[in-house]
Amino acid sequence: MISDRDQTQAAIEARLSQLGQTITTLRMKAEQQHDKYAAPLGETLDAIEGKRDEVKGRLQEINALDEDAWSHTVAKLNSHLDDIDTGLRSALAHFK
Secondary structure: OOOHHHHHHHHHHHHHHHHHHHHHHHHHHHHHHOOOOHHHHHHHHHHHHHHHHHHHHHHHHHHHOOHHHHHHHHHHHHHHHHHHHHHHHHHHHOOO
């Protein structure tokens, strides 16, 4: 049986993977367009990817935490993922 912690971690990992795919897609689209917005968009994607990497690194540490710290950290990670998602949605708007 899979524990709640394992399910939560798997859900966060899946979301990280999906966000990584979106970042890669946006980078490819930006390179193809070669317009004046490509450089600022690249910087935005770099910042978003940095946040994603931070979440990925912190995810590896949560297994050793007690229940209170684990719950708090998971909430923070989900908040960061929401921020990343918002940033990607903003970047996607450039291509519409």
